[in-house]
Amino acid sequence: MRRPTKGTWRRVAVVSLTVVCVSYAPVAMTELWPYARPGAPAFGEWLLGRMVSPSYVADALATRIAPYRHSLIPMIVHSVLGGVLMLLGPAQLFTASRRRTRLHRILGVLFAVTVYASMASAALYLARTAPEDAFSGAAFWIVLATILLGTVLSVTFGVLAAIGGYPDLHQRWMLLCYGYLLTAPLLRLEWGALPRLLPGLPMTAINLVAIQHLGSLVVFGALIASRTLDRRSRIDGVTGSWAPLPVLVAAHLAGAAGLFWIARSYLDFGATGHRLLVAYLLPYAVAYAVMAAGARRAGREGRGWAREEWRLHLTALCLAPVLSVGAVPVLERGLDLDPHTALTAGVAIGCGMLAFAANVVVSMRVMHAREVLKRTVSADRTTAVGVSAPVA
Template sequence: MAQKEASMRFWGGLGNMLSLGFILSIVVAMGLSGWIALQEGTHRFMLPFTTENAVQRITDAVSVARAEPTLERLSGVSDELWALSLFSTAKRFTDSKLMEQGIYYATMPKSNQVAIAVHVLFSVFCVMFGGLQFWPAFRKRFMKVHRGIGAIYIATVPVAVVAALCYMALTPPHHIYDHLVAWVALWVFGVLALVSITMAIRALKARRIFEHQAWMALSFGCLLVAPLLRLDWALLVPFFPDIDQETLNLVTMGLMLPEVLLIVYGLVLVNRQYARPMKQRAAAAMADLGAALYLRSTPLIYGIAAALLAFNVMFYVVGHGMSSIEVASALVPAALIMREQSVLMAHPMIAAGFAVACGLAFPAAALTLKQCLSRTDDAAGASRGATSLLTPWLALAAGISSCFLGWRMGLAPHNAWLSGGTMYTVNGLVIAGFGALLLMARSNRRQALMKESLVFLLCLLPFPALFFLTLQIVSWLHLPADYIAAGQGFVLPAGASGSLLFVAIIHVVYGQATREHN
């Protein structure tokens, strides 16, 4: 007994340290990002309103920086690019299309300039101080400050987001540095930010603090898209010093969705850990509705599971990935298609293992979740059943094999094959992570956390099918040739492969694991 208590104290202490490190890294990184955004907002984005010859000034600054790419010269173009150059070289950015983007900011219509300036200036406070709201120790000690920051946050976020959406409505995708991928992502996260802020206010008025915190974490995560994009540029440059900025940007855009939503989940987990565990509350009405719909849809879900297994076998056992679908050749670089095909052909057993593990883990997770949601003896025994033990191991096998395939395709981005195997690697790591979390929750008989892990797995395991489905849909859009040349035909489907994570995050908000903490 004493040994068990000592082990619990050790893991509890380790969890507290990791939670504190996570929160502090968010606070520091976003604080610096907010400060840099303030410099950009008061200088570059205000330039057209404070100087008559703004276009000439920025054009001259770009010319000078390209002629002599130094930190000093680059600071004349952008404080943000100056800061990013500290992690690499000024030449990386002077050779990129970010220079033309800077000129466009000065030449675009006045309405666009007003919208982007309002967005940047109003979002500065949210980014700089928003992270403090999720630091439990800070919130407990400085509750008045917490409420003051929250009031300003709720007042400024809608203005910043609406201004951003106005800018997106007025600006064609080809005038945005990240093109169509960023245009779509910013619309999705912008609308979700407004919805989550509204729901957070409603939860606060109803004194459902646990839901309020989760909705606020989602709203904050939606605001991190632009800062995280820049932060990823800085962090990934040392690992991939030989590729150009545009290719590196495509990689970071492909990582953006899971990265943002996992940070949101991390913020919720940290606040759960520091919160006081409560006796089990009655399920939320939305959770009851979701559970009822899930149980009624079980035959449909099993049908989807059978289709996913057949799909995986067709594309990874009988076929060889993207080379098996005709539309891929029109949207994806031939070098990337051939690279994926060669890896799948060189490792047929791993490819088959990935297809089968993914295909079987989905129905196993669906059945285990059904047992957990049932108001019968199945729910009590779900954590002890054979299926609940098989599910995490299948998920671990799927995740590890996906990582292997991604690693063999190449993690280093390349101009010819874009982000290589990053999609397989990132999704594989997340699947394996939630497989391990499910195994731990089952071992500790934490049924609420089991349900949460199962929902994440059900949203993650179909990622190959979602990728190919989105690839087909994108082919119907008839993207311009320059969009395809810029990699948009691949990166958009790759990003969409994790889009069901939004469903998992909604479960986190309303699920029992969140409601069991104050």
């Protein structure tokens, strides 16, 4: 039997992503219609009610009427534009892969404008909603605010990279931006799937389980996509490593200490803490194994740039628990949260924020390499002129 090739897996991934995005678009666009007009069709509620149970959906959404009503127009704008973004994402992948440069730029401008408008509407909702009134409470409000900020900054850096003539960095930032956007459909999928693994839990509890790993999953997917599309073995001007062995060792030690603290803290919260800890650790372990294997394989094959990018992201992943541990007292005291809520929120945002930081470092690495190359070329030209100049 013939084994699937990398090209086959790539096509499967693109088709799967397209199916998820196109299927979710009408769900997103109609999600809030019933709040504006009772009885209006909402495909997401209808599907979820049949996947789990009508009471599972009704009990969760009954508490949303008051918080959504005072920000209904911004929320509807956000959800409708979110559905549009689900359609624009696969279209951008298609135009980029087919070298449709003009169409890709036009759709790219539309995509960026839509992201800004959608996130502005979401920001208005968050500003009008107290953290404790958000769905699943303050932890989810903090996660939403973090994703919003990451999405806006990612698309901004992507636009600036395109203007500055860095197509590789543009690609990375836009993939990260779309990864943040994909938290919405993936969360809905987990609303339907996790009740089979965790029967009896309400959607609010399922929501807290999902946010423990959604951030790490989407940024990990963006990294895999970036590494798949970037086939360069080396980049001129990139020498050495910004994540040498001593840095990696220190990051691993700090990360292990952070994971130990997180595990011990979650275990103090009984069955709920055990559930959230497993939801965090399993995806984290998978991401770590893939990054470590990717860096090792790239090193053996002599692909220096791939090894460097894997190692930078691996370092960030190791430091994510450290950021989470540091965020817990800040959230607890700054927002007057109870220890359990602060822990849940701090753990939920760690991997997503450090992946963003890793993208920043990768971008600085590429830009530094270009500057080194420019200086080398300039120095060579100066030397050539000095050698060819006639002696007086």
